Amino acid sequence: MRTVDLIQRKRDGGELAPEEIEFLVEGYTSGDIPDYQMSAFLMAVFFSGMSDREVSRLTECMLRSGDTVDLSAIAGVKVDKHSTGGVGDKTSFIAAPLAAAAGVVVPMMSGRALGHTGGTLDKLEAIPGFRTNLTAEEFTTQLAELGLCFIGQTDRLAPADRKLYALRDVTATVESIPLISSSIMSKKLAEGVDALVLDVKVGSGAFMKKQVDARRLAQTMVGIGRRMDKKVQALITDMNQPLGYAVGNALEIMEASQTLQNAGPADLTKLSIELAARMIFLGKKSATLEEARHMAEHHLVDGSGYKKFKQVVAAQGGNPQALDKFELLPNATGMREVASPRAGYVSSINAADIGTASNMIGAGRDKKEDAIDPAVGIILEVKTGEKVDAGSVLCRLYYTKEDRVEEAAGMVEDAFRISSQKPEERELILEVVG
Amino acid sequence: MRTVDLIQRKRDGGELAPEEIEFLVEGYTSGDIPDYQMSAFLMAVFFSGMSDREVSRLTECMLRSGDTVDLSAIAGVKVDKHSTGGVGDKTSFIAAPLAAAAGVVVPMMSGRALGHTGGTLDKLEAIPGFRTNLTAEEFTTQLAELGLCFIGQTDRLAPADRKLYALRDVTATVESIPLISSSIMSKKLAEGVDALVLDVKVGSGAFMKKQVDARRLAQTMVGIGRRMDKKVQALITDMNQPLGYAVGNALEIMEASQTLQNAGPADLTKLSIELAARMIFLGKKSATLEEARHMAEHHLVDGSGYKKFKQVVAAQGGNPQALDKFELLPNATGMREVASPRAGYVSSINAADIGTASNMIGAGRDKKEDAIDPAVGIILEVKTGEKVDAGSVLCRLYYTKEDRVEEAAGMVEDAFRISSQKPEERELILEVVG
Numbered sequence: 033m034r035t036v037d038l039i040q041r042k043r044d045g046g047e048l049a050p051e052e053i054e055f056l057v058e059g060y061t062s063g064d065i066p067d068y069q070m071s072a073f074l075m076a077v078f079f080s081g082m083s084d085r086e087v088s089r090l091t092e093c094m095l096r097s098g099d100t101v102d103l104s105a106i107a108g109v110k111v112d113k114h115s116t117g118g119v120g121d122k123t124s125f126i127a128a129p130l131a132a133a134a135g136v137v138v139p140m141m142s143g144r145a146l147g148h149t150g151g152t153l154d155k156l157e158a159i160p161g162f163r164t165n166l167t168a169e170e171f172t173t174q175l176a177e178l179g180l181c182f183i184g185q186t187d188r189l190a191p192a193d194r195k196l197y198a199l200r201d202v203t204a205t206v207e208s209i210p211l212i213s214s215s216i217m218s219k220k221l222a223e224g225v226d227a228l229v230l231d232v233k234v235g236s237g238a239f240m241k242k243q244v245d246a247r248r249l250a251q252t253m254v255g256i257g258r259r260m261d262k263k264v265q266a267l268i269t270d271m272n273q274p275l276g277y278a279v280g281n282a283l284e285i286m287e288a289s290q291t292l293q294n295a296g297p298a299d300l301t302k303l304s305i306e307l308a309a310r311m312i313f314l315g316k317k318s319a320t321l322e323e324a325r326h327m328a329e330h331h332l333v334d335g336s337g338y339k340k341f342k343q344v345v346a347a348q349g350g351n352p353q354a355l356d357k358f359e360l361l362p363n364a365t366g367m368r369e370v371a372s373p374r375a376g377y378v379s380s381i382n383a384a385d386i387g388t389a390s391n392m393i394g395a396g397r398d399k400k401e402d403a404i405d406p407a408v409g410i411i412l413e414v415k416t417g418e419k420v421d422a423g424s425v426l427c428r429l430y431y432t433k434e435d436r437v438e439e440a441a442g443m444v445e446d447a448f449r450i451s452s453q454k455p456e457e458r459e460l461i462l463e464v465v466g
Numbered sequence: 467m468r469t470v471d472l473i474q475r476k477r478d479g480g481e482l483a484p485e486e487i488e489f490l491v492e493g494y495t496s497g498d499i500p501d502y503q504m505s506a507f508l509m510a511v512f513f514s515g516m517s518d519r520e521v522s523r524l525t526e527c528m529l530r531s532g533d534t535v536d537l538s539a540i541a542g543v544k545v546d547k548h549s550t551g552g553v554g555d556k557t558s559f560i561a562a563p564l565a566a567a568a569g570v571v572v573p574m575m576s577g578r579a580l581g582h583t584g585g586t587l588d589k590l591e592a593i594p595g596f597r598t599n600l601t602a603e604e605f606t607t608q609l610a611e612l613g614l615c616f617i618g619q620t621d622r623l624a625p626a627d628r629k630l631y632a633l634r635d636v637t638a639t640v641e642s643i644p645l646i647s648s649s650i651m652s653k654k655l656a657e658g659v660d661a662l663v664l665d666v667k668v669g670s671g672a673f674m675k676k677q678v679d680a681r682r683l684a685q686t687m688v689g690i691g692r693r694m695d696k697k698v699q700a701l702i703t704d705m706n707q708p709l710g711y712a713v714g715n716a717l718e719i720m721e722a723s724q725t726l727q728n729a730g731p732a733d734l735t736k737l738s739i740e741l742a743a744r745m746i747f748l749g750k751k752s753a754t755l756e757e758a759r760h761m762a763e764h765h766l767v768d769g770s771g772y773k774k775f776k777q778v779v780a781a782q783g784g785n786p787q788a789l790d791k792f793e794l795l796p797n798a799t800g801m802r803e804v805a806s807p808r809a810g811y812v813s814s815i816n817a818a819d820i821g822t823a824s825n826m827i828g829a830g831r832d833k834k835e836d837a838i839d840p841a842v843g844i845i846l847e848v849k850t851g852e853k854v855d856a857g858s859v860l861c862r863l864y865y866t867k868e869d870r871v872e873e874a875a876g877m878v879e880d881a882f883r884i885s886s887q888k889p890e891e892r893e894l895i896l897e898v899v900g
Contacts, residue, residue: 040638043512068501072637075509078477203506204474 094218097192120274136315148387162350235272237383280409364430531626554708570749582821596784669706671817714843798864
């Protein structure tokens with residue numbers, strides 16, 4: 033088997049056999065296949081795509097390249113939730129406690145912020161004392177006790193994916209549906225879950241700008257799950273404006289806390305309940321999806337989801353009081369309002385620009401080494417469809433350093449489109465796949 | 467300027483500015499841009515193509531990456547001829563002497579055999595004593611005296627192309643029209659020629675299998691020449707069967723010698739005269755192309771082309787007598803006939819398979835390090851359109867080692883397609899571009 037022949041076959045639109053995919057992944061991980069051949073192969077995949085069989089084998093090879101977590105000692109169905117990344121997306125802190133309150137075991141392995149989107153671990157670490165670097169034993173003990181634990185992915189999970197991702201990042205081969213799918217699924221399946229609920233974001237603030245691409249991504253990931261005997265469902269959800277009102281680490285924790293107390297924004301509440309319901313249903317804690325929705329709502333209204341989250345925060349070293357007393361969370365020192373230049377209706381809010389502006393004042397990182405400022409971020413005052421007057425506040429920037437505040441404010445102002453006509457209402461949950 | 471952004475732009479079908487192409491070629495040649503980014507870029511070019519402006523700038527950057535030959539001290543228009551590679555293609559040994567006999571200065575810089583096609587240098591070195599590794603001074607002196615010299619391309623010509631070609635070879639990015647065009651043209655233009663006649667082969671024995679691709683390749687190379695103020699004409703010629711009857715180094719020298727004595731195969735004679743005529747016309751030795759054709763024919767019939775070739779052979783250390791007395795050339799020790807399995811018409815002869823079979827018995831090399839056997843090869847007895855009986859000889863394999871003779875004979879037999887109907891006659895010269 034010669035690597036160059038496999039590259040050529042993929043280039044010419046052919047399908048590789050399972051053992052050929054294996055040869056490539058193992059050869060690359062071991063260093064036998066050099067970067068320059070793999071990057072040419074990845075670019076060929078970008079253009080030629082992959083069959084379901086190929087993408088499943090690729091996922092399996094990456095999954096097997098490292099450790100896999102064995103959660104079989106813990107009773108019950110283990111269900112994780114994964115979002116492809118959006119702006120203001122704090123559903124994990126709401127849906128996971130609601131599902132856990134319903135008896136689902138939720139091993140939440142998450143990543144950090146990169147690019148314009150936020151990271152679950154960074155947001156959690158805004159809570160004073162919260163630790164995400166648990167040992168494997170701490171992780172399984174907490175899971176068994178509380179049914180929910182938040183942890184970072186270790187370097188030993190799917191190392192082939194990490195090596196490939198680093199190469200894709202510098203060779204313009206990130207935006208490929210088979211490569212994105214296999215990257216996500218290899219890590220998720222290495223976590224030892226039985227089922228997975230995916231939130232595939234689409235729109236200005238998502239990696240997928242078009243619904244047709246989001247659908248293909250969702251279908252590919254659901255297909256990988258099916259071939260590996262894991263139940264996977266995907267929601268395709270709108271990311272043409274931030275989810276909720278808060279963007280930024282501590283700010284999002286505050287909004288999640290309010291939402292768990294049934295006092296959160298409508299869109300965030302709705303999506304969190306739907307995600308929790310899918311987790312409950314896949315976790316076999318309800319007979320029907322409808323029943324699962326009622327359970328999720330019930331655990332929101334009766335406060336048991338909130339209580340679960342507080343228990344988890346305490347178990348992981350965080351101060352649960354900070355979820356009630358926001359002054360215990362990191363707080364910004366400065367505030368800058370952004371006003372509407374004219375009267376009209378908010379017709380769209382470019383979510384990627386809001387995310388980028390928030391990062392600009394310190395909420396995110398451009399490079400992996402960058403430090404983030406948990407206190408800073410942006411609070412929207414209005415959302416798409418709302419009426420504004422000239423001079424009324426569109427949003428507020430919360431900052432601790434003035435460096436790039438004006439630049440960020442300009443970007444935020446441009447992110448709001450104000451038009452004279454009321455825009456058509458947009459669905460939040462666009463499709464279900466799987 | 468970030469390399470990854472340039473890869474992405476090309477991937478997405480965008481055009482790179484001249485300075486961006488320069489950044490890539492210079493960065494890659496100096497080692498600042500790693501192989502893995504360049505190979506991803508090359509694969510993106512394979513799929514997205516290049517504009518005329520891009521391909522011209524790429525050619526120019528590769529050309530300028532090394533030495534360029536200055537032939538301005540030699541009077542007259544300098545015209546080279548280049549073939550994209552075929553099987554049994556020995557036109558250089560006929561067309562170049564005919565053009566030189568007409569007064570054109572012909573600096574012939576050639577390559578070696580690789581893949582299923584033969585190499586001009588390897589064929590010439592079948593003549594005992596013939597040297598192709600001349601010094602620059604020997605080269606220019608001979609050009610001034612005889613108007614024709616055969617030499618190998620030095621490593622100092624277009625080193626960026628050599629580095630890129632080595633990468634393309636192992637990353638399945640060879641078969642790209644902009645990359646092939648710029649590779650050929652950068653080397654040819656570095657030779658300091660004023661004009662160039664291209665023979666773009668199309669068919670089973672050529673790299674281009676389809677005429678539409680050959681046309682695009684020809685148009686791209688002619689376009690590069692035009693943008694660099696060089697006169698370039700391209701013939702698109704049929705390579706669906708070997709040219710002439712002889713395939714193999716010494717065997718091809720013999721056939722070229724016969725053709726220069728006006729006793730060669732019709733197809734080889736016809737194409738050689740047309741190529742010589744184009745060289746004479748671009749070399750400004752005739753007022754019209756028609757007049758150039760007459761001159762080429764005249765120099766064939768009166769033996770002045772043959773005389774010129776003998777002078778060149780002698781000047782480069784070869785024994786010119788070997789062109790008359792073929793026993794002075796390396797001769798094979800064994801012969802194996804391949805007979806027709808049935809009666810009918812030869813409807814096609816897969817030229818690539820004939821070339822591969824010839825290499826199998828030692829005429830070519832698979833890897834650059836391989837040694838070749840100048841004596842061996844294949845002589846066709848019939849060509850497309852001819853009638854054969856069951857058992858009549860299709861061709862003869864000439865060999866010195868028996869190792870792979872039977873395998874080669876099987877391949878050769880399969881290369882001939884015998885059908886009951888006489889096939890339609892095929893044009894040899896299909897198109898002229900430029």
